[in-house]
Amino acid sequence: MTGGEMHGFEIIGAVGIAMMFVFWLIFAAGFVVxxxxxxxxxxxxxxxxxxxxxLLVVISLPLLGVLLYWFIGREQKVSSDVHAPFSGHGEDNKEEER
Known part of the structure; x- marks a missing residue:
């Protein structure tokens, strides 16, 4: 056996490590989504x-729930300005200016 060659279980081990890395990468991406x-x-x-x-659909059926939410659920949002309550223009700010 020469120095740079891999035989038998060494190849399986290297492939196994690569497959495990790919599996964890896919799992991490799925978890983030x-x-x-x-x-x-x-x-x-x-x-x-x-x-x-x-919430129940996405928690109960993670993969299918996320896909359904992506294609159907996002369209069901009530449109509103999410920054309006934090605009800084209110009675509290007028008292601070005095």
């Missing part, structure tokens, strides 16, 4: 009980 969907649902308003329903 799942977490994004949960945060997006929690940050936005929905009509009726849609927020609760989408």
């Amino acid at each position: 799942w977490l994004w969907a949960l945060v997006d649902i929690l940050r936005h308003e929905f009509s009726g009980n849609n927020k609760l329903i989408w």
Whole structure:
């Protein structure tokens, strides 16, 4: 056996490590997308009980739930200006200026 060659279990070990790395990379990406969907649902308003329903769907069926939310749920958001309550123009600021 020469110095740079791999035989038998050494090849299986190297392939196994590469496959494990790919698996964890896919898992991490899926987890990030799942977490994004949960945060997006929690940050936005929905009509009726849609927020609760989408939370249950995404938590119960992670992969399918995220796909359904991506294609269907995002269109069900109630459009509103999310920055309006934090605009800084209110009665509290007038008292501070005095």
